[in-house]
Amino acid sequence: MALVLPFSLIEPARSGTDFSLFRVQRQTKVRRHASNCSSSNCQPVNQSIQQPIATHCPYCALQCGMRLSAWNGEVSVQGDAGFPVNNGVLCIKGWTSAETLHHPERLTMPLARNQRGQLEPVSWNEALRRTAFGLYETQLAHGRDAAGVFGSGALTNEKAYLLGKFARVALGTANIDYNGRFCMSSAAAAANKAFGIDRGLPFPVADIADAEVILLVGSNTAETMPPIMQYFDAQHHKQGKQGNGGKLIVVDPRLSPTAQTASLHLRLTPGSDAALANGLLHLLVRDGLIDRNFIQNHTEHFEQVRAIVATYWPERVERITGVPEAQLIAAARLLGEAKTAMILTGRGPEQQAQGTNNGLAFINIALALGLVGKPASGYGTLTGQGNGQGGREHGQKADQLPGYRKIDDTAARAHIAAIWDISETELPKAGKSAYEMLDTIGQPDGIHALLVMGANVAVSSPRAGRIKERLRKLDFLAVADFFLSETAELADVVLPVAQWAEEEGTMTNLEGRVILRRRAMAPPAGVMTDLEVLCHLAALLGHAGRFAFESPREVFDELRRASAGGIADYSGITYEKIEEQNGVFWPCPTPCPINDHAGTPRLFADGRFPTPSGRARFHAVQHQAPAEEPTARFPLYLTTGRLLSQYQSGTQTRRVEKLLKITPEPLAELHPMTARHYGLSAGDKIWIETRRDAAKFKIKVTTNIREDTVFVPFHWGGAQAVNRLTNPALDPISRMPEFKVCAARISKVIEE
Ligand code: SF4
Numbered sequence: 001m002a003l004v005l006p007f008s009l010i011e012p013a014r015s016g017t018d019f020s021l022f023r024v025q026r027q028t029k030v031r032r033h034a035s036n037c038s039s040s041n042c043q044p045v046n047q048s049i050q051q052p053i054a055t056h057c058p059y060c061a062l063q064c065g066m067r068l069s070a071w072n073g074e075v076s077v078q079g080d081a082g083f084p085v086n087n088g089v090l091c092i093k094g095w096t097s098a099e100t101l102h103h104p105e106r107l108t109m110p111l112a113r114n115q116r117g118q119l120e121p122v123s124w125n126e127a128l129r130r131t132a133f134g135l136y137e138t139q140l141a142h143g144r145d146a147a148g149v150f151g152s153g154a155l156t157n158e159k160a161y162l163l164g165k166f167a168r169v170a171l172g173t174a175n176i177d178y179n180g181r182f183c184m185s186s187a188a189a190a191a192n193k194a195f196g197i198d199r200g201l202p203f204p205v206a207d208i209a210d211a212e213v214i215l216l217v218g219s220n221t222a223e224t225m226p227p228i229m230q231y232f233d234a235q236h237h238k239q240g241k242q243g244n245g246g247k248l249i250v251v252d253p254r255l256s257p258t259a260q261t262a263s264l265h266l267r268l269t270p271g272s273d274a275a276l277a278n279g280l281l282h283l284l285v286r287d288g289l290i291d292r293n294f295i296q297n298h299t300e301h302f303e304q305v306r307a308i309v310a311t312y313w314p315e316r317v318e319r320i321t322g323v324p325e326a327q328l329i330a331a332a333r334l335l336g337e338a339k340t341a342m343i344l345t346g347r348g349p350e351q352q353a354q355g356t357n358n359g360l361a362f363i364n365i366a367l368a369l370g371l372v373g374k375p376a377s378g379y380g381t382l383t384g385q386g387n388g389q390g391g392r393e394h395g396q397k398a399d400q401l402p403g404y405r406k407i408d409d410t411a412a413r414a415h416i417a418a419i420w421d422i423s424e425t426e427l428p429k430a431g432k433s434a435y436e437m438l439d440t441i442g443q444p445d446g447i448h449a450l451l452v453m454g455a456n457v458a459v460s461s462p463r464a465g466r467i468k469e470r471l472r473k474l475d476f477l478a479v480a481d482f483f484l485s486e487t488a489e490l491a492d493v494v495l496p497v498a499q500w501a502e503e504e505g506t507m508t509n510l511e512g513r514v515i516l517r518r519r520a521m522a523p524p525a526g527v528m529t530d531l532e533v534l535c536h537l538a539a540l541l542g543h544a545g546r547f548a549f550e551s552p553r554e555v556f557d558e559l560r561r562a563s564a565g566g567i568a569d570y571s572g573i574t575y576e577k578i579e580e581q582n583g584v585f586w587p588c589p590t591p592c593p594i595n596d597h598a599g600t601p602r603l604f605a606d607g608r609f610p611t612p613s614g615r616a617r618f619h620a621v622q623h624q625a626p627a628e629e630p631t632a633r634f635p636l637y638l639t640t641g642r643l644l645s646q647y648q649s650g651t652q653t654r655r656v657e658k659l660l661k662i663t664p665e666p667l668a669e670l671h672p673m674t675a676r677h678y679g680l681s682a683g684d685k686i687w688i689e690t691r692r693d694a695a696k697f698k699i700k701v702t703t704n705i706r707e708d709t710v711f712v713p714f715h716w717g718g719a720q721a722v723n724r725l726t727n728p729a730l731d732p733i734s735r736m737p738e739f740k741v742c743a744a745r746i747s748k749v750i751e752e
Helices: 019-036 124-142 157-171 185-195 205-210 226-237 273-286 292-298 302-309 314-321 325-337 355-368 410-420 434-439 464-472 530-540 552-563 575-581 657-662 672-677
Strands: 053-056 065-071 074-079 111-113 119-121 147-151 176-178 213-217 247-251 264-266 341-345 378-381 449-453 476-481 493-496 505-508 513-517 636-641 667-670 685-689 694-701 709-713 727-730 742-748
Touching (some): 111 124, 147 434, 185 355, 213 325, 213 355, 273 314, 314 325, 355 378, 434 727, 449 530
Parallel strands (some): 147 449, 213 341, 636 709, 667 694
16 A cells, blocks of 8 residues: 655645644643533543542552542542452552652653754644654654554553554554553463463452462462452462362462462472473373363363373473472372462463463363362463553454454454444554564664554563664654653653543453543643554544544443454443443453343353364473573573563653662672572672673572572663563564573673
């Protein structure tokens, strides 16, 4: 399709849109409406509200319910006891989340780079026009796919949906992906392959309390989402098979705060998850603890798996994983003899170049034990980002269209093209995955201009130093954010946008529960919402009619129609139903006036799966070594993870004083034996070096880490960004990078 310069970019004077005026009119309209409206869907938007407004935390995938009260600019936060996920409990990130709203570093006017190369304030009119022109000019020079769009698992469903539509309709580029590729894509790929559907938890989180045994793999929930621990505590105190409470088995190279609560901790070698899972299944088969009826009636391909796991005898698995045979046998017995059991995975096994296989190996155990679809049992993955689930369902992923449709499915393409009022041939094909998109910047067939919304790729990408260099090579970079993140610092144009409490929208939490974030206050003057930014840019690119949305609700209504009939069917979900039911679990097909669909809290209860055969699929997987194993030159494993007091790339949480006080800087955790070997004591600084880069960290000496492993949290940028060291080796199926394991060496820093 030939590119034609849109009228609005040719004739700025005649196209005549004054964005500052437009903004004022829209705000006035919302305020007037709000002050007259008694609907519970329409909350007051001025800064003097006294009645608390129920909304949700801006951070992780638990999406805890909270109540915001504001009085003359002061905002206070309380846990919402009426929301049945967190039951009023918040972690410190949630308690302090309002501090970002009136933060002195908040961006309140657009910035653009001047001729001296510095960012300076400009009008919205200029910022939007420069953004539209920057993207468009690049496409004229290098082709449509030379413009990329990078989204986020923090965006609401409405934004994720509109961003996908913007990329494919307004820009006509195939290249849109998002930071969920760094977080959830391996778990998603494994679930799709095994079950034909990817919903993080196929049951409500409260079911955790009723499971007799839980195998928790590579997830430190006590720090990443503390309110969920109320269910693990309840599970622990309930009567188990031996009458002494439920059992928790934690698999983690670290004795994390979560592992410290476990009945059994399997401290595996980083990168050996598939071997561990195959070894456990070997023992379950050997000891006759598998559910033959379930396997025969509800699954396929078990025989291939049985043949593979037969070679994972305990001595071999102990050699690969470092987990003693006695512990393997104890874990297998606990799982195999329990009446109800759950297997839950986190980023540990997933953020690896074998991430999809690792997920499949643990799903094999859940299927062999007949746990899937059984009450208080099953397999699930604990989603990380706030909208990590919804963010991967509605079209901001390179290979997907809304409703979790595949972009290479002819019927799916026709359905979405009709909703978007374009022909199917105009709809681009699958584009590059997140890391590949960033890594091809400046290459002949790569990305030359980029729009980033809600992501901080200069910190969150593996080999972050190189990605930063790549970003500098872009012909044009625009970033929409509310702080000047490390990525925004590199931009040609920075678009200041609203935060979670300042706009309405839906999120889908780790249970697949669609919830409503209510608007509690107006954004500061000079700030637009992401949706407004996208609509304005689309209009400048000649697509005003296809982006004529007046509210998030209107976007959601189109999303509902687009998702109808898809795997993630939201067509029966309305803002009203979400409010009535405290969230609605998808799939929720179109409501029928007589028998309205209430959503689907539990999947697979009928023993059927959305695969061609209706059966769940086993997958035979072999253990494969990580892309980098320790050598004489790089003798240690480096692994990365999260802390209680920080969230993701830290753009928000590093600006909250109370959180920064808890952990002012990233510390490298070293075992005392390792520290002694290198002549180090607590508080010393070390260089950690990998084949990509080197970075300096203060050490924390702790027996909670293996002697062969260094752990560093990844929430910091610049010189403190551990992702400068991580390995961008990609999983061949999910295209997820190997954040969790690479080879490293350390040396003491000798300060002058
Ligand atoms: Fe927010 Fe997650 Fe903490 Fe809940 S657990 S308060 S959603 S960061």
